[in-house]
Every structure is written in C-alpha cells, then in structure tokens.
Amino acid sequence: MYEYAIAWEWMAFGVRWLHVITAIAWIGSSFYFIALDLGLTQRPGLPEGAFGEEWQVHGGGFYHIQKYLVAPKQMPEHLTWFKWESYMTWISGFALLWVVYYAGADLYLIDPEKLDMPVWMAVAISIASIVGGWIIYDLLCKSPLGNHATGLMVLLFGVLVAMSYFYVQVFTGRAALLHLGAFTATIMTANVAHIIIPNQRIVVADLIAGRTPDPKYGKIAKQRSTHNNYLTLPVIFLMLSNHYPLAFASQYNWIIASLVFLMGVTIRHWFNTRHARAGKPLWTWPATAILFIVIMWLSTVPRPVADDAGAALPERFQRFAENAHFEAVSETVTGRCSMCHAAEPVWEGIARAPKGVRLETADEIALQARDIYLQAGRSHAMPPGNITAISPEERGLIVSWYETSVAGTGQ
Template sequence: MEAYLFDWLNLFFRWFHVIAGVAWIGASFYFIWLDLSLREPPEHKKEQGIKGDLWAIHGGGFYEVAKYQAGPPQMPSTLHWFKWEAYTTWLTGFALLSVMYYWGAEQYLIDPQKVALGQWQAIGISLAFLAGGFAVYEALLKSPLRQMPKLFAALLYSALVLAAWALDQIFSDRAAYLHVGALIGSIMAGNVLFGIMPAQRELVRAVTAGETPQAHFAELAKLRSTHNNYFTLPLIFIMISNHYPMTYGHEQGWLVLAFIGAISAFARHYFNLKHQDNHQPWILVAAALALFALIGWMLPKPAQPLPESSERVSQQQAMALVTAHCSACHAAKPSHAAFNAPPGGIELEQWSQVTANAARIIPALRTGYMPLGNASGMTEEQRAQLIQALR
C-alpha cells in the first residue's frame, strides 16, 4: 500500500511540477524576448513616456506592445502580475523532492558506497545545502561583484561546479544532479520572491503616489530576471537527466554536468543576442562542437576484464546474480517496499527476460546506476561477470 501511495504522489507532483514549469518558463522566455525585442518608438509615443515598442501578430490578430520609461500617466485598473507560475513550480518541485528523495532516501538519495548516512542525516545535509547555496548566491548578488558581469558569472559558475563535485561525493549520482537542479530552481524562485516582485511593488507604489520610481530597483530586478533566463536550459537538462544514466552515472558525472550547463547557457546567449538583431551564429557552432567533443569524451569504456583466475559464469550463475541484485524490484510483484510495479516495466525473473533487456541492463551496470543505490552491495567483479554473460 505504501508503494502504491508513493507512486501516486510521485506522479501527481511530477505532473503538476511540469505543468507549472512550462507556464513559468514560457512566461520567462516571452518577457525576455519582449524586452530585448523592443525598438525605439516614434516621437508621439516618446512624448507619452514610452521607452520602446513592438508590433506582433498571433492568433489571427495584431498586437501593439509598449514599455514605459518609468510608468504610465495613470495606473490602470487591471494590472497583470506574473508570480504564481514561479511559486507553484518551486512548491511542487520541493514536494516532489520530499516524496522521491526524502521519503525514498534509502533508494534514491543515499549511496552507502560513498557515505553511510542515515535518512535524517541525508535530509539534513540536503536542506542545509539548499539553504546555504541560496545564501551564497544572495551574498554575491548584493555585493559590488554584480557590477562586473563576467567576473560574477565566472564565480557563480565555479560555485555551482564545486557544489556538483561535493554532492557527487556524498549522495547517489542521480541525487547529486537533482540537488544542483533544486538549488538552481530555488535561486530562480527566490529571484522572483525576493527581488523581482518587491521591485514591481515599489514601481506600482511610486507611480500611484505620483513619484519618480527609483531606477536601482528595476535594474536589480532585471538582472535577476536575466540570471533566471540563463539558468533555464541547464535546469531543464537536469529535470530530464534522470532518464539518461550515461550522464549522471559517468565516473566524472559532476564534470559532465558542468560541461552541459556551460554549453546550454552559452547556446541561450545566442538567442538573447538575436532578439536584439545581433546575429552571432558562431555561438551555436561553438556550442555544437563542444557538445560533440563531450560526447566523444564520454564514450563508454569497455567493461573491465575479469581476472585471469576467474572463469566465465554460467547462465545459471548469471541468473543467480540477477536474482540477488535485480529481481527484488524488477519482478511482476516486487518484494522491494518502494515499488508497486517493476520500474520501467522491466521484469527480470527469467533468463529470457534478462537477455531481452540486455541492451538496457549493460549500461545500467557499467555506470553503476543499478542496483538502485547499490543497496544489495553488488561488487565490481559481479558487474563485470554479468556484463560478460550478457554479451
């Protein structure tokens, strides 16, 4: 019953999280595009205090959009705000983290081969990391370093890479990636809650009171919004990375994440420039070449050969390894408490089922992704033996 409830909570919060994330990312991308696409308005609009405008066509109609230098002459009766997309994405993401990695800590969060942690110890480290990481970002942002964009970006990127490396030493490979994503998502939501929304409320207050808005509020809010824009593609990669153990299961998984994060953020820069009619296609070419180089570097190594004294295991011995390390989860009726059904629909109770799934089993064994959390204590020699038997 517990596994059944676990599956439904996982499904609900993951579904809700994706829906909210699509709404938030869509709005974020749209407003970055809008702001960068504004052009100098005609003179009669400048006289009205309009800083930039653009025309667009969509859904069978024309749209005229204008951005004021400070604020409109009179506050409109209806003003649309954009905040709940961000808040809902973070709340559902934290709920999913709690269900998947805190409730299921022994399966998904803890890797006893790295650090033997208790459930509450692992949860405490996770929460401390998220809170501490966010505090570091806020300290950097509120320091004079924000006036030096390149240095700020280099320091922030270095801090995230260091965090990825440190997490890789503590948690399971999959959980390490997820926590980097959770930190980035927390920074992004925090940018909305603690920076963008207060700046917008101050802008509305000043315009309503007939005062000239202070520019530094808007400037810092725009900087936070720009950071969120560059964070988005790396974050989306982390959200889908759990389907690709070749990335987080790599022996240098933290470095793979660092490279993919840099490549995707760099590619995003091309589009931000393009919105300003500054076409730099070399950026996409460089990003593609870097990705190809990463793919080449990540080519899986051949399985380590067995010691000369070891004989090739028989089919019966190989099946015994599968039964000992895999079948508790991958069975028609899993005996593992965390699963109500076999993960991925893969059943491994008969040798014919094992050989039919060999193409999926071998990478999972090679990367250490399976057994999940290596709770069964599968040795490297046993991995090599089973890989050899499946070839």
C-alpha cells in the first residue's frame, strides 16, 4: 500500500543520516591522526621508543601526545581502538546501497540501453565487483610491487580508471559513480578491518607476552593508512555525485570520476605537506583548479540522444500507466515539471535534468510514480517553491493516482 512508500522513504533517510554521521566520525578521526602523525616533533629526553611528540590546545585544555613507532615497553592500562567509525560507515553505506539501488534497481541501477538484465544479476555484479576490488587491491599490496610506493599508487589509479569505465558500461550513470565510491570505500574499510587493526593486535599480543614487537606490522599498517588518506576525498565526491547530473549523467562521466582521484591526491598533498611543516606546495592549487575546470568542461560535452523507441515499460510499473487518473496526471506532470525534467531542459540555468529524472513521456512518468507521489503529492518539494503553480487539486490527483494504483499490492 501507499504507506509502504512513505515508510521506505523515511528508512532511506534514516540510513543515510546514520551513514553521514559515521562517515564524519571516521573521516574526522582519520584526518586528525594523519595531521598529528605528520606534525610530530623530536626532542632530547623523549621516553625510550618514542618517535616524537606534539602539544595541542583545544576546548580550553592542553594535550601532550607522544607516538611510539612500534609500541611502549609496557602495555597501558587503557587503550582506545579507532575502528568502529570505519566499520559502521561501511555497514550503513552498504545498507543504503540495498535500500536505494538494489530495492530500486529498475530505476536507479539497471540501464536497459547498456545491459538489459534481471535485478538479481545486477545485484550480483554489484556485490562481486565490490568484493573483488578488495581482493585485487590486497594482492597487489602484498606482491613485490607493494615495496614500491609510487609504482603501486600508479597501478592502483589504473585499476580505478578501469573500474570507472566498467561501471559506466554496465549500470546507470548515477549508479556507476556511486559504485565506484563503494568500491573504493570497501577497500578503505577492509584495510582497517583486515590489515591495520589485526597488525595492531599482533603488536599488543607481543607486548602482553613480553616479546619485542616486529616493526614490519606497523610499516604495513602505515602503508594502508596512507592509501586511505588519499582515497577519502574522492569517495566523498562520488557519494555526493548522485545529486548532480552534470557529474553522473555526462557523456564522459567515467573520465570525470577518474580525474577526481587526481584531485584527491593534489588536495591531500597540500595538507599533508603543511602538517609535516615541509613547505608550501603551491603548485597543488593551480593543479587542482585545472583538473576541476577540465571536469566542468567535460560535463558540458553533449551526450548522444538515445533512441528510446521500443523500450518496454517494466511490468510492475504498467499499473500506473493503466490507472484511470493517469491521463490527467500526465498532463499535470508534463505541464508543470517537464521543462526541467527533460533530455534538454528549457528552464534557464538548468543544463541537465535534476537527478537525471526525465518526465517527458508516459513511460517516464510511470517509472517515476513513487517519487512524483512523494515529491509533488504527499509533500510540496516539487516544483521548487511551487514555481510552476501546481494547484492543490493537481496534487490531490497525484496522490489518488498513486494510492489507487498500489492499493492491494503491498507496495
């Protein structure tokens, strides 16, 4: 029934909120420790085994922090582990992937013009690619190439470019960029769960047993932590991209996604260098600006107009097109919404249909029935500011159309 759509929308909102909260916690702690690590100073008289120290002031108090490259001589009474921020970010992100893209695969995941496939196959490709990405990355890091930091990073960038192109060929543009973000975020969380934390546990176990910890475990963890540092900003961009059609619905969206990873490197290089008090790499500013300008230009390249003739409306959406109110609702939607939600929007200042949603044909309107109901029926989110003056009667008709269409279906 129609309550299902409302409940599902609120669940998606709740999961998204949780994802943002945990991501803030993870990224915040990650950036803090990177800055702390790079800002450590050495002085005579440090405790044995201490690499450096840092004095900080925050919240009206002073903090004195010392870092041990391997571990202190004795196990401290209380040890805080930074792991759940990462784990919950991934868990909530994967839940959001299910709620939005797997449950709404017909709309948001599958593009029949690229690869017409059943929902189960699309979900299988999604999960297999995400899991496979971590396996490939981990094997590369553990191979002899893992000892060459620059060579490894270049190869990993090549893998990301290849995955960007792959996702664009298989899924919708919106899902492609989101999946590239999930692919990368999975690598980051797996680094924490399978490398960084286990290596730290080995060091702790050695301390408890009275053994001298092997420094190789810290070195390996440091490598993965560095990778996470440079991947964070691109992941944030990719997660936000689903709100901006100029990014995900452009002809060269896979190149845009690839260039974002380079911007992540230039931005983090600036901050890392400054935190390490190693100078001011001013070249990173124009480099980042140039990359962003190129991305903006790529987003304006005209996308070939696809021939939609012959594309069948999925069976589960046909009831919306067969509803008695559909003709009147179609007139309202095309008259009030299609000037923006079109292949070529005519509303000044809009270059791409918002969120890639097009509402020019009967099939497109039927496919977007739930969002039309939620955005323009149950709420007044659309049109923005009611700029096209949709009337209460028209909104009421949209509500009746959707609710009578789903009555008795359990949706």
